Amino acid sequence: MRPFLIALVAAGSLAAEPVTDPVLGQAGDVTLTVRALRPHITALPADQQVALAADPAALAQYVRALLIQQLVVKKALAEKHDQQTEVAAQLLRAREAALAESYLSSLSQPDPGYPAEAELKAAYEAAKDQLQVPTSHQLAQIFIAGAEDDAAAKVKLAEVTKALAAPKPDFAAIARSHSDDTASAPQGGELGWLAENQIQPGIRSQLPKLKPGAVSAAIRQESGWHFIKLIETRAAHTPPLDQIREPLAARLRQEKAARLRQDILVGLLGENPVALNEIELSKAIRPATAPIVTP
Numbered sequence: 001m002r003p004f005l006i007a008l009v010a011a012g013s014l015a016a017e018p019v020t021d022p023v024l025g026q027a028g029d030v031t032l033t034v035r036a037l038r039p040h041i042t043a044l045p046a047d048q049q050v051a052l053a054a055d056p057a058a059l060a061q062y063v064r065a066l067l068i069q070q071l072v073v074k075k076a077l078a079e080k081h082d083q084q085t086e087v088a089a090q091l092l093r094a095r096e097a098a099l100a101e102s103y104l105s106s107l108s109q110p111d112p113g114y115p116a117e118a119e120l121k122a123a124y125e126a127a128k129d130q131l132q133v134p135t136s137h138q139l140a141q142i143f144i145a146g147a148e149d150d151a152a153a154k155v156k157l158a159e160v161t162k163a164l165a166a167p168k169p170d171f172a173a174i175a176r177s178h179s180d181d182t183a184s185a186p187q188g189g190e191l192g193w194l195a196e197n198q199i200q201p202g203i204r205s206q207l208p209k210l211k212p213g214a215v216s217a218a219i220r221q222e223s224g225w226h227f228i229k230l231i232e233t234r235a236a237h238t239p240p241l242d243q244i245r246e247p248l249a250a251r252l253r254q255e256k257a258a259r260l261r262q263d264i265l266v267g268l269l270g271e272n273p274v275a276l277n278e279i280e281l282s283k284a285i286r287p288a289t290a291p292i293v294t295p
Helices: 003-011 034-042 046-054 056-078 085-107 117-126 151-165 171-178 241-271 278-284
Strands: 023-027 030-033 136-145 190-195 219-221 224-234
Touching: 023 056, 030 034, 030 056, 034 046, 034 056, 046 056, 085 241, 117 241, 136 151, 136 171, 151 171, 151 224
Parallel strands: none
Antiparallel strands: 023 030, 136 190, 136 224, 219 224
16 A cells, blocks of 8 residues: 555545556456545545544445445446446436435535634533543454363463463563464553453453553353453543544534535525325335326
8 A cells, every 4th residue: 555645545635636646456458546436535534534534444345345346337337237227317316316415415514614713612611511521441462262171272261371370571572472362462462552441341450450551361151261461541531632633523513514504405495395195105106006097
């Protein structure tokens, strides 16, 4: 994955024109370039753009899915599938829905300067209770999978217990060679930061007994045994405004856009009241077994 592409996705705009247009992927004679990818990325919600930027594997999967989609579209067009009556009607309905949504979205965008600093500070003070980050722990683990009567698992459990009891054991090395958690083992067992409510109760209850750097005895859970290393604990806290400025501003803009959108719809319906023919409406959709009789 090209680093410059990830940076462009993270920025969320993908506005700068590259000197060339590198090919990101190819399937047969269908190719996808950086320039062709941009409208797909910018159409995604901001949080999805950030998630793709942070996960090269997910971005690669997204590009792969687009290539497959383009292969299908090419074949459908070659066979004139789009010209079939029902398909053409479906495309028209999709076009009308997309046009209406795009138009409403364009009209309901807040001013570029919104929210102002005073509005941002007021929203921060009002939402402090909801913004609190719960107590969290940075953990690593060695996981031994198996039932309580699994002989092979018990042998491995004894090996890990002995290795951890040695003077100055290398937890990361033991995790890489013995842990059955394929996600964390290559990282030396590191799980990253987890909020307390993300941690299984049987493991969470053991954490107060550990000091930073300490490793628990084997903790039996339903699927196996866990040796937990507490790296660091972070007490519950409310992050300062500067740490959450961007997501808070994004949330305020989304809320303002929703209000503007509602105002637009209310105004439009005020000028064009909707009147329904209730009698005919009740007959418009019938059960599949009920024949429609024409006079």
